[in-house]
Amino acid sequence: MPLSQSESAGRTKANPVLNLLGTLVLIVGAVALFAPLIIQPLLPAGLAEPLVEHAKLLIGLGIALKVVASVVRAKKIVGAGYRLGKQQQAAEPNQRSEGDDIDWTPLKKGGSNFKTHHLVQVSPSRLEVRPSIQMMLFCALFMVLGGGVGSVFVVAGIRDGDLMNAVIPGLIGLVFVLAGALMLKSASKRRVFDPSLGGYWRGSAKLSDPRALTTQTDWVRLQDIKAIQLLREGVTSTSDNGRRRSYWSYEVNLVLTDGRRINVMDHGKQASIRHDAEAIGRLLGVPVLDRS
Numbered sequence: 001m002p003l004s005q006s007e008s009a010g011r012t013k014a015n016p017v018l019n020l021l022g023t024l025v026l027i028v029g030a031v032a033l034f035a036p037l038i039i040q041p042l043l044p045a046g047l048a049e050p051l052v053e054h055a056k057l058l059i060g061l062g063i064a065l066k067v068v069a070s071v072v073r074a075k076k077i078v079g080a081g082y083r084l085g086k087q088q089q090a091a092e093p094n095q096r097s098e099g100d101d102i103d104w105t106p107l108k109k110g111g112s113n114f115k116t117h118h119l120v121q122v123s124p125s126r127l128e129v130r131p132s133i134q135m136m137l138f139c140a141l142f143m144v145l146g147g148g149v150g151s152v153f154v155v156a157g158i159r160d161g162d163l164m165n166a167v168i169p170g171l172i173g174l175v176f177v178l179a180g181a182l183m184l185k186s187a188s189k190r191r192v193f194d195p196s197l198g199g200y201w202r203g204s205a206k207l208s209d210p211r212a213l214t215t216q217t218d219w220v221r222l223q224d225i226k227a228i229q230l231l232r233e234g235v236t237s238t239s240d241n242g243r244r245r246s247y248w249s250y251e252v253n254l255v256l257t258d259g260r261r262i263n264v265m266d267h268g269k270q271a272s273i274r275h276d277a278e279a280i281g282r283l284l285g286v287p288v289l290d291r292s
Contacts, residue, residue, distance in 0.1 A: 030059060099227070099289040106233040107261050111249025113235070113268040114138075116187065119276035127283055129191035129265055129276075131184070139184035146176025189217070191264055193283055198222055200254065200262075218262050220254065222284055229253040229261065230277045230290045232270070250292050252277045 150173015
C-alpha cells in the first residue's frame with residue numbers, strides 16, 4: 001500500500017551515519033568544554049589537550065553534521081512527497097474519469113438473495129450464462145407445490161363427487177405450475193458471448209451465422225462493448241408476518257460505446273458474480289468497472 005506524504009515523512013529518518021557521528025562529536029565537544037576534568041584522566045595528554053582546546057570547534061562540527069543529516073532527511077521527505085504527488089496526479093484523472101460517464105443506477109430493479117445464474121465456459125472462446133442449480137430448484141418448487149396441491153384437491157373432488165369445490169384450488173395450483181415454468185423458461189434463455197461470431201445475444205437459438213444476431217434479444221457486437229459494469233443495489237423485502245429483510249443484489253451490465261447498457265446477470269452472491277464479470281472482461285479484453 002502506498003504511503004501518504006505524512007506517513008512517508010514519519011518513516012524517513014535522518015542519515016543514520018551522519019546523525020550518529022554528529023551526536024558523538026557534539027557530546028565530546030560539550031564535555032571537553034564544560035567538564036574538561038572528566039576527559040583528561042581518561043585520555044592521553046596528547047589527545048585530551050587538543051580536545052579541550054578545540055571544544056567549541058567540536059561542538060560546531062557536531063551541530064553541522066546533525067544539520068547535514070537533517071537536510072538529507074528533508075530532501076528525502078520532499079522527494080518522497082514529490083513522487084507521491086506525481087503518482088496521485090497520474091492516478092486521479094483515471095479515478096475521476098473511469099466510469100464517471102456511465103450511469104450507475106441499477107438497470108434491473110430488485111433482485112434475488114441467492115445465485116440465480118453462473119457463467120459456463122463452453123469452449124475456449126465461448127461463454128454462456130446459465131441458470132444455477134438453486135434457480136432451477138426454485139422454479140421446480142413452484143411447479144411441484146402447485147401441481148401437487150392442485151392435484152390433491154382435484155382428486156379429492158372427483159372422489160367425493162364435488163368437482164366444483166376442487167376447481168378453484170386446482171386453478172391456483174395450475175397458476176403456480178405455469179409461474180414456475182415461465183420463470184424457468186426465462187432463466188434458461190441463452191446469454192452467449194461468442195467471439196467467433198463477434199457478438200453477444202440473449203435468446204434460445206443456437207446461432208452459426210453472424211447475420212442471425214439481429215434476430216435475437218439484446219444482441220450486440222462485441223466490438224461495441226467498452227466495459228463490464230458491476231454494481232450493487234440494496235433490496236428490502238417484507239414477509240407475510242410483516243418482518244422486513246434487507247440484502248444486497250449485484251448486477252453485471254455490458255456498457256456500450258454509445259452509452260447504452262445491457263443487463264447480463266443479477267443475483268445476490270457477490271463473489272460468484274464478480275468472478276464471472278472478470279471472466280467476461282478477460283474474454284472481451286475490456287475493463288471491469290467494479291463498484292460493488
